[in-house]
Amino acid sequence: MRITPNLLATLLALAIAPGAHAGEHVVTQKNKSFSVTRLAVKTGDTVRFTNDDPFNHNIFSLSEVKSFDLGSYGHGLSKTVVLDKPGMVEVECAVHPDMKLMVEVRK
Ligand SMILES: [Cu+2]
Numbered sequence: 256m257r258i259t260p261n262l263l264a265t266l267l268a269l270a271i272a273p274g275a276h277a278g279e280h281v282v283t284q285k286n287k288s289f290s291v292t293r294l295a296v297k298t299g300d301t302v303r304f305t306n307d308d309p310f311n312h313n314i315f316s317l318s319e320v321k322s323f324d325l326g327s328y329g330h331g332l333s334k335t336v337v338l339d340k341p342g343m344v345e346v347e348c349a350v351h352p353d354m355k356l357m358v359e360v361r362k
Contacts, residue, residue, distance in 0.1 A: 279335075282356065283307045284314070284348070289356040297361050298341050305333035313349035320344050320360060 277299040283290040285307040296302065304314045306328060314334070315324040320342035325334040327350070338344060338360045348354035 277301065279303055281305060281333075284312045284354070287348075287351045288354055289346070292355065293357050293359070295359045295361060296338055299337070299339060300360075301335050301337050302358065303333050303335045306330055311350060312354075314346060315349055316344050316346050318342075318344045324349075 276297070278297065279301045280294060280296055281290075281303045282294065283305045287308065294302070304312075304325060306312050307330070309330050311327045311329050313325065313327040316322055320340050321336065321338055321344045323336050325336070328334060338358065341360045341362045344358040344360060346356040346358060
């Protein structure tokens with residue numbers, strides 16, 4: 256493989272990237288649904304789940320990539336999850352079975 260300036264720039268960007276820009280993504284719960292149904296994040300990013308409904312939600316995932324259970328919490332409160340491995344994470348609500356969110360955790 257020839258090392259072109261473009262390739263070099265790409266390799267440098269990849270080398271610097273991990274952890275350098277861990278971001279936070281806010282997903283609100285309102286009217287028994289997530290504010291987005293699909294979300295793409297980078298490995299190491301945080302998703303903050305904010306409850307904007309006047310009743311409780313219980314956000315969880317049984318996905319292999321990231322399984323978690325944020326427990327039941329009410330209006331105005333939020334909890335966070337760090338997505339530390341790449342892959343697909345299906346997020347659901349234990350109180351409202353119709354609530355679904357697919358998070359793609361990119362490398
Ligand atoms: Cu819910």
